[in-house]
Amino acid sequence: MSARGEPPDGSRRGGPDGEDEFRVVFDESFVQAAVLHEPSAQERLRTGKGPRTLRRVLGVPATTFRAVALSLSVVVLMVGALYFGGRRGGAPAHRTASGPAVLVRVSLVPADGVVPVVLAPGADPYAGTPAADWSDGRSGIALPAQEETEHFSAPQVREGLELVRDFVAATQLDPAVWGGARPWSAALSLRADQYQQLIAALDHPVDDDVHSATGWVTRFDAETISVADTRVRVDAVTTIDEPVDGELLVAVDGVFVYAVKARDSGVFTRFTVHRVWEFRIDKPGLRDAQLRVRRIVTVAAPQACTAAAAAYFRPIFPAADGPPAAPPDAGRPDGTGARGAADGTGAPGATGQATGVVGPDAALPSPTPMPPVVSSVPLPTGSPIDPLALGGATGTTCGVLAAAV
CATH class of the missing domain: 1.20.5 (Single alpha-helices involved in coiled-coils or other helix-helix interfaces)
Structure with missing residues (x-):
């Protein structure tokens, strides 16, 4: 039997001297070669390998x-x-004052013996009138060749003028707006308070100097009136100034002649709208493509002087069986043509005595004089109505149309 604790076959012995067959012998040279070397501190610094410490x-x-x-x-x-x-926009501390736009409206009613023009179907509605030589639509809104002002560069001035022309065109020359649609592009160019004023005037017009739809836009009741010719003739001049540092004042004085037709009788006539706008634009407004309307003065003829004209223009048509009237002579000796005989351009005559009373307490004070604007259509003569100085009125002001337009 094998000894206790030994394998059954006995202990395995390797060589003849009894050593284990797997024993490894390390000689002295091997041991010396295997001595471990602990690097010094300088060596660790050179190699970048050192003990990490949390500072x-x-x-x-x-x-x-x-x-x-x-x-x-x-x-x-x-x-x-x-x-x-x-x-970055260089906005000055000054910002255009807020407040509603003041809408001044004058309706001119034909005087006794004055008959609105009857246009023959298919005929040129502007033939024989000064409007025949005017431009169609937007191209009739002339912009000044202004380069720059003290605080606005030439590109900024041009941007402001184009913003104004876009507004005028959108509110006066869009066939959809004539029929009652909203002038969205113009509305979105207004600041928030005046945007709300315009939308409220279009949706719920009131015969006053703040909430009248026709104080803003040209539109007709589509159920009774249609615009016979979309080629509206326009003669408008624009001026620009910087009366207040950091604020542009842009004034537009324009005449718009429309050929309108009564749906029930089929009678055609010309309808003239003369408007004067005053816009204020500052640098924040330019950056946001927004402007502020200070006031709009409107003279419309021939038109019934009624509160209903706050919602839609109400052209007065001649009798359906009346003879076609000759076009007015813009160069009348009395100088009552649109630009009068002074400059020889003329325009449909619209003169008379205003019967409405303008309340002085409603006048909007002007902080600075308006820049000179060349009037292109007559206003009621002998009346206190002056679109460049008048600031407010309550309801429609009535006037008398002295000659056919």
Whole structure:
């Protein structure tokens, strides 16, 4: 039997001297070659391999300080970007004063013996009148060759003028608006308070100097009147000035002649609308493509002087069986043509004595004089109505149309 604790076959002995067959012998040279070398501190510094220690500043890990510094840097950069981005447009401290646009309206009723013009179907509605030589539509709104002002560059001036021309065209020359649609492009160019004023006037017109639809736009009751010719003749001049530092004042004085038809009788006639706008534009407004309307003065003829004209223009038509009238002579000796004999251009005559009373308490004070505007259609003569000085009125002002238009 084998000894206790030995394998059944007995202990395995290797060589003749009894050594284990797997025993490895390490000689002295091998041992010396295998001596481990602990690098010194300088060696560790050179190799970059050293024990990592967590640095602390006032008991706080240094990595925390670095994270805080990085966060503060990001915040400073963001604040700086917002600050300089807000100043990039160069907006001055002055901003155009707020408030509703004042809408002054005058209706001219034909005097005794004055018969509105009857147009023959298919005939040129402007033939034989000064409007025959006017431009069609938007091209009739002339812009000045203004280069720059003290605080506005030439591109900024041009941008402001185009913004104004877009507004005028959208409210006066859009066939959809003539039939009652909203002039969305014009409305969106107004600041929020005047946008609400315009929309309220279109949806719920009132015969006053703030909420009348026809104080803003040219439109007719589509159930009774249609515009016979979409080629509206326009003669409008535009002036620009900078009476207040950082604010442009743009005035447009324009005449718009429409050929309209009564749906029940089929009678055609000409309908003339003379408007004077006063716009204020500052640099924030230019940046946002927005303007402010200070006031709009409107003279419409021939038109019934009724409160209903606050919602739609109400052209007066001649009798259906009346003979066609000759076109008016714009160069009358009395100088009552649209531009009068002074400059020889003439326009449909519309003169008379205003019967409405303008309340002085309703006048909107003008902080600065209006720039000179060349009147292109007559106003009621001998009346206190002056579109360049008048600031307010209550309801429609009635006048007398002294000659056919």
